[in-house]
Amino acid sequence: MQARPADRLEADRSRMLGLPSIAQLGWWKASLRLPRDHYVRLDTCDYSVHPLAVGRRIEVAAALDQVLVTCDGVEVARHARHQPPSTQTTRPLPPARRQPARNRRRWT
Template sequence: RVLDGRPVDFLDADRAQMLALPPVSPVVQSVTSVRLGRDYYVRVAGNDYSVDPSAIGQLVEVTTTLAQVTVTRSGRLLAAHDRC
């Protein structure tokens, strides 16, 4: 599509149509279940995070937020790492 001007010329009109951000940031997280391998690491976005070796071979839940990776099994915290 073709605009009748530069994008910067439409910035004020666009901002006038935008809604205000919510007062509280939304919770952004991903939760997946994986079987913990013999090396007792889980991989998130190309980075490996160590987990308590007692859970090797078991299904664990990996919760990933923008700042942290946590690993749990049956509600028990096995690992918590800041994201790389």
């Protein structure tokens, strides 16, 4: 091979493969079974997870600004991450699932 490296650069680039995809850097990950209270504790903060995932294996991924929880590849919770110690984050039910105040049972 009687060529300079600069002359072979284009031929080499045309035969190079693309880089494989990698997970996002900076994510902390864990896998666990969701307890009955449907909260996940990360550091000293609790984050709510959809109650249908109770007892099932979930994947928790946390970055500096958010917490993502998946169950069988389906997102079941996403919260902004809290840095202060001992806080609890609960995601409210969607408006379609909330019971209107006039239909609520009154305790007397």
